[in-house]
Amino acid sequence: xxxxSLLGIxxxxxxxxxxxxxxxxxFTLSFLQALKEEDVRVTKxxxxxxxxxxxxALLAPALYQLYIYFxxx
Numbered sequence: 001x002x003x004x005s006l007l008g009i010x011x012x013x014x015x016x017x018x019x020x021x022x023x024x025x026x027f028t029l030s031f032l033q034a035l036k037e038e039d040v041r042v043t044k045x046x047x048x049x050x051x052x053x054x055x056x057a058l059l060a061p062a063l064y065q066l067y068i069y070f071x072x073x
Contacts, residue, residue: 013064017057024053 027050034043 010064013060017060020053020057020060024050024057027053 027046031043031046031050034046
C-alpha cells in the first residue's frame with residue numbers, strides 16, 4: 001500500500017471517529033432524558049448504543065495507529 005493511500009485512509013478514519021463521537025453524545029443525551037422519564041428498556045438500549053459509539057470512536061484511530069506502527073517497524 002502506498003503512503004498516499006495510507007494518508008487517505010487516516011483522514012477517513014478521523015472523519016468516521018468524529019461522526020461516531022457526535023452520535024455517541026446524541027445517544028448519551030437521549031439516555032439522560034430516558035433516565036428522567038424512567039423508561040428502563042429504552043435506557044438500557046441507549047446506554048449500550050452510547051458506549052458502543054464512543055468506544056468505537058476512540059478505538060478506531062488507536063487501532064489504526066497500532067497497525068501503522070507495526071507495519072513501519
